[in-house]
Amino acid sequence: MPTEPVIEVAGVTKTFAGVKALDDVDFTLNRGEIHALVGENGAGKSTLIKVLTGIHSPDGGRIARNGRISTIYQEVNLVPLMSVAANLFLGREPRNRLGLIDRTRRDAEAKELLQGYGITADVSSPLGTLAVGEQQMVALARAVEADADVVIMDEPTSSLEPREVETLLDVVRKLHEQGIAIIYVSHRMDELYRICDTVTVLRDGVSVHSGPLKELPRIELVSLMLGRSVNEIQKHGTTAFGEDHHADTLPVLEALDLTSKPRINNIDVSIRPGEVVGLAGLLGSGRTETAKAIIGALPLDHGTVLVAGKPVPHNVKAATRAGISMLAEDRKTEGIIPNLSVRENIVLAALPKLSRFGITSRSKQDRIVDAFIKRLRIKVSSPEQKVAELSGGNQQKVLLARWLCTEPKILLLDEPTRGIDVGAKAEVQALIDELAKEGLAVLLISSELDELLDGADRLIVLRDGEVAGELEGAQLTREHVLNAIAAEVMDDADGNQNSH
Amino acid sequence: MSTVQATATRTKVLQRQGAAVALILMVAVSWLVFPRFGSLDNLRDLALQGSFLAVIALGMTFVIITGGIDLSVGSLYALGGVLAAWGSQYGFLVALTLPLLVCGAIGFVNGLLIARTNMAPFIVTLASLLFARGLLLAITDEGANTYQIAPDSAFVELGRGTVFGFGYPIFIAAALAVLGGLILNRTTFGQNVFATGGAEQSAVLLGVPVAKTKIGVYTMSGTLAGLAGALTAAYLQSGVTVIGVGTELDAIAVVVIGGTLLSGGMGTVLGTVIGVGLIKVIQNVINQIGTLDSNYQSVVSGVFLLIVVVLQRILRR
Numbered sequence A: 001m002p003t004e005p006v007i008e009v010a011g012v013t014k015t016f017a018g019v020k021a022l023d024d025v026d027f028t029l030n031r032g033e034i035h036a037l038v039g040e041n042g043a044g045k046s047t048l049i050k051v052l053t054g055i056h057s058p059d060g061g062r063i064a065r066n067g068r069i070s071t072i073y074q075e076v077n078l079v080p081l082m083s084v085a086a087n088l089f090l091g092r093e094p095r096n097r098l099g100l101i102d103r104t105r106r107d108a109e110a111k112e113l114l115q116g117y118g119i120t121a122d123v124s125s126p127l128g129t130l131a132v133g134e135q136q137m138v139a140l141a142r143a144v145e146a147d148a149d150v151v152i153m154d155e156p157t158s159s160l161e162p163r164e165v166e167t168l169l170d171v172v173r174k175l176h177e178q179g180i181a182i183i184y185v186s187h188r189m190d191e192l193y194r195i196c197d198t199v200t201v202l203r204d205g206v207s208v209h210s211g212p213l214k215e216l217p218r219i220e221l222v223s224l225m226l227g228r229s230v231n232e233i234q235k236h237g238t239t240a241f242g243e244d245h246h247a248d249t250l251p252v253l254e255a256l257d258l259t260s261k262p263r264i265n266n267i268d269v270s271i272r273p274g275e276v277v278g279l280a281g282l283l284g285s286g287r288t289e290t291a292k293a294i295i296g297a298l299p300l301d302h303g304t305v306l307v308a309g310k311p312v313p314h315n316v317k318a319a320t321r322a323g324i325s326m327l328a329e330d331r332k333t334e335g336i337i338p339n340l341s342v343r344e345n346i347v348l349a350a351l352p353k354l355s356r357f358g359i360t361s362r363s364k365q366d367r368i369v370d371a372f373i374k375r376l377r378i379k380v381s382s383p384e385q386k387v388a389e390l391s392g393g394n395q396q397k398v399l400l401a402r403w404l405c406t407e408p409k410i411l412l413l414d415e416p417t418r419g420i421d422v423g424a425k426a427e428v429q430a431l432i433d434e435l436a437k438e439g440l441a442v443l444l445i446s447s448e449l450d451e452l453l454d455g456a457d458r459l460i461v462l463r464d465g466e467v468a469g470e471l472e473g474a475q476l477t478r479e480h481v482l483n484a485i486a487a488e489v490m491d492d493a494d495g496n497q498n499s500h
Numbered sequence B: 001m002s003t004v005q006a007t008a009t010r011t012k013v014l015q016r017q018g019a020a021v022a023l024i025l026m027v028a029v030s031w032l033v034f035p036r037f038g039s040l041d042n043l044r045d046l047a048l049q050g051s052f053l054a055v056i057a058l059g060m061t062f063v064i065i066t067g068g069i070d071l072s073v074g075s076l077y078a079l080g081g082v083l084a085a086w087g088s089q090y091g092f093l094v095a096l097t098l099p100l101l102v103c104g105a106i107g108f109v110n111g112l113l114i115a116r117t118n119m120a121p122f123i124v125t126l127a128s129l130l131f132a133r134g135l136l137l138a139i140t141d142e143g144a145n146t147y148q149i150a151p152d153s154a155f156v157e158l159g160r161g162t163v164f165g166f167g168y169p170i171f172i173a174a175a176l177a178v179l180g181g182l183i184l185n186r187t188t189f190g191q192n193v194f195a196t197g198g199a200e201q202s203a204v205l206l207g208v209p210v211a212k213t214k215i216g217v218y219t220m221s222g223t224l225a226g227l228a229g230a231l232t233a234a235y236l237q238s239g240v241t242v243i244g245v246g247t248e249l250d251a252i253a254v255v256v257i258g259g260t261l262l263s264g265g266m267g268t269v270l271g272t273v274i275g276v277g278l279i280k281v282i283q284n285v286i287n288q289i290g291t292l293d294s295n296y297q298s299v300v301s302g303v304f305l306l307i308v309v310v311l312q313r314i315l316r317r
Ligand SMILES: Nc1ncnc2c1ncn2[C@@H]1O[C@H](COP(=O)(O)OP(=O)(O)OP(=O)(O)O)[C@@H](O)[C@H]1O
Pocket: A016, A017, A019, A020, A021, A039, A040, A041, A042, A043, A044, A045, A046, A047, A048, A074, A379, A388, A389, A390, A391, A392, A393, A394, A419, A421
């Protein structure tokens, strides 16, 4: 096959307020290839994409585009208040004879189209009412249907469930068959090796490697990304979770009979100090809702939450005071305050603890913030940098730091390593482990099964808002979990369902 | 799922219905309590009074949905009237187009400054509020010089002509509202208006021409304010210089009462029309009582508006 570049970038440089996000980068995308773009958080991947699409203009260098580009940006970039169908067709709505938007047809087409992506939600409801993963699928559908020669995907799977990831990868393959070139950014090595032909590695804004992916051993790819030797990396495993935690004390958190119809039904969760309990299940199975119910952010029909045996009133303030903290899944709408500095974002939740009579000690703040920036390796020019200017993964780290510095007794983590690079992911996982050893009770929600299996001491599997099974010890295997998740299908075939 | 946005849908329905319910209640009670309220004469008058405000508020609806605000419309309303009256000596066409062009141009400059320099809409349109008011005073010798419109001219007919006793401005406002609704919901421009106000950063990434959209809505708002002024001048047969003070606040109030989010991204033309109805019925009723000192009228209507807004809040729960 003759290689014919559709995008060619030569010597591109982009500087933000003194930070070199891209430094003399060369990059070539050939027709029909799936090109992985990898690198640590803050390496410059999203910046390169925005330069390619013309959102940012480069300070120097040349860009040649040979075709139409369609992009899914890293954060779900749609309009939450507009309807699903309006988002999908924004800018290319079907029209009637008068030239007006034909809403009936638009909605019908949207419905049909989205079914192909596994979304059955009402297309006339606001996009914001969909789960983050579903929103991501809408963004995918939008980008794919735009009839482009190049489709760019910046971490498209970071908020997807395993099943949705498969749908997405199928879509990518279909595009590939149509001869469409794809730039694929992801921190998940499995996906990269499954679908990508070529890879470009960025490190600190410099492109350090470009070539075929299959021939590059995984460990070498990681070493290129991190800029550390292969030996150094081999010492650590793929996930950084340690041994299981032995906890035979009484539960510090007991959530009983949590019910908020129609989303969750009679859910019981109990966690002992030092224990990491995982919540597994498909999208919409009620995992996020369960966590929200525990922290008091979801109105309940009935149910109680006890901390150390004492009932906690059902509101966020009381739950926080009782020692529960939650890292929310959707950092854009429920966490990060983009216009505040990194320092302010980190200490936000801990302010009441750090202050006396409403006055906070700045030096104390600085000490804590510095410690977390170092420990989580948050890439910032200074603690006073605006959070909005950080790369996606680094924003996630800031949020994690926020909840960790409140020194909670119970930490609810909803997708804590989403969008975090391999290096930092291992660190976050190690940190969760360490915190558990110090006696913290952790509820871990993750769409990555490996993360759950390695990280959790016990797994609660949810299905359709109900507890479908609990797995522990030897049962903590991929098969068991997948069986429990998919039991609907398996129930008749497989009599020995997991029970507790 | 984000609870913030889940409530947004509920809010939309309830707020709009809330205003509609309040309007129906107001009308029903007024009808029963004040015998003159339901008379055809009074209803015609009510609709006519509402039509001028409705034209201004229509533009404001678009502006607020983009997440902006336009404080200049009160001044442009007055300026439009004076320009129309002055222009009427050169015939119908000049009387009608001059205010549209001048006020539209000022709106365009508003939009240009807001879209291209990232200055706050509040500041930019406050400046043009002062600018337009100043211009008005300059061309009327500090307001001493009131331009009259010949009573037999075609232009006066535009303001005073009737069909079944209902004034032309009512039909013009109604037609514009229908057109506005179509533009908002059934054209790309309308979709861009929603996208701009709903999530500006995302809109940029989605390829929405955000700057053009903003320029569009401010131009539209200025033009409509000028048109409302022209219609009022035609109705009053002169370019009255003292009108329009605080009208921008009335317009903002009716838009918000109608369920349009002040933060942008959501709103309807129908809601605005209902909002206009509500505020005009309140004023009408106060007039019916008749014994109220005119200074207290705005006190009462202010209190009443507050009650309506609070009721909407409660309804939302
Ligand atoms: N608008 C901006 N203003 C200032 N600095 C910025 C801006 N956008 C990006 N940066 C900086 O540029 C660098 C590269 O960021 P970029 O978002 O490209 O990283 P990334 O490789 O996509 O990382 P991630 O994997 O976390 O998404 C970071 O140091 C970031 O802080």
